[in-house]
Structure formats: C-alpha cells, structure tokens
Amino acid sequence: MNINPDWITGFVDGEGCFHVGVNPHNEMSVGFQVLPEFTVVQHKRDIQLLYGLKEYFKCGVVRSNHGDRMAYRVRGIEHLLQIIIPFFVNHPLKSKKRIAFEKFKTILMMISRKEHLKASGVEEIKSIAKQINIIQ
Numbered sequence: 001m002n003i004n005p006d007w008i009t010g011f012v013d014g015e016g017c018f019h020v021g022v023n024p025h026n027e028m029s030v031g032f033q034v035l036p037e038f039t040v041v042q043h044k045r046d047i048q049l050l051y052g053l054k055e056y057f058k059c060g061v062v063r064s065n066h067g068d069r070m071a072y073r074v075r076g077i078e079h080l081l082q083i084i085i086p087f088f089v090n091h092p093l094k095s096k097k098r099i100a101f102e103k104f105k106t107i108l109m110m111i112s113r114k115e116h117l118k119a120s121g122v123e124e125i126k127s128i129a130k131q132i133n134i135i136q
Helices: 005-015 044-057 079-088 097-112 119-135
Strands: 016-024 032-043 061-064 070-076
Touching: 005 016, 005 032, 005 044, 005 079, 016 097, 016 119, 032 044, 032 079, 032 097, 032 119, 044 061, 044 070, 044 079, 070 079, 079 097, 097 119
Parallel strands: none
Antiparallel strands: 016 032, 032 070, 061 070
C-alpha cells in the first residue's frame, strides 16, 4: 500500500488516539506504571489501512481490538519518541487532536527524562493524561 504523510495526518486526525494509561502497579517504585500508546482503530474490512500504517512507520502491531474492530498500536517508548512524535511534529494534525498530541508529547518527554519514576512526576503525568482524554 502506498500512503503519504498528508493522508496519514488526515486519517489520524479522524481515527487516531493518543492515550496514556497510569495504572497501579505494586512492583514499581512509585506504585504506578505509565503506559503511553498511539492507536488507530478500524473495522476489520479496512485492515489493510492499518497494515499500511505499520509498513509506513516500520513499528507497532496490528491486533484485534473489540469484536470486528482491529487496531494499529505503537507502545514502545523508543518508537514513540523516535518515529511517531517526529512524524506529527513534521506533519501537524489539523483538528483539536493536535492539542492531545502536544500533551502526549509532553508526557513522552517526561518519560525520557525519567520523571515517571518519581511520585511528583507520576502526579503531573496523571493530570496531563486526564486532559488528553477530555480532548479526544
């Protein structure tokens, strides 16, 4: 599938999601695990679009989501920081999802500075993550 950056930006504006889960986890030093994720969900009849994204970005997975929906997901911190973030910096989203992306990027930068390993960092990440969910 031959897709271009402008198509990806428009597609993600409509169908993409930037999410950061902050989940209790007893084995983590601060008691929480921070899980950022970039996701695009489609009906299984359009699975080729998700594989097109996977091929373009050269990372992530295509998996079953719920029922007859499939999802392209990127969860790896390095892939998010080195591939997904730079892509959307260079090809900005046009909708309000751009605000969600900026907050997502802020959290990833905090993770890169290891701020998610401190209680104060986790609290700040929780606050920013709630704002992402309100926007999308």
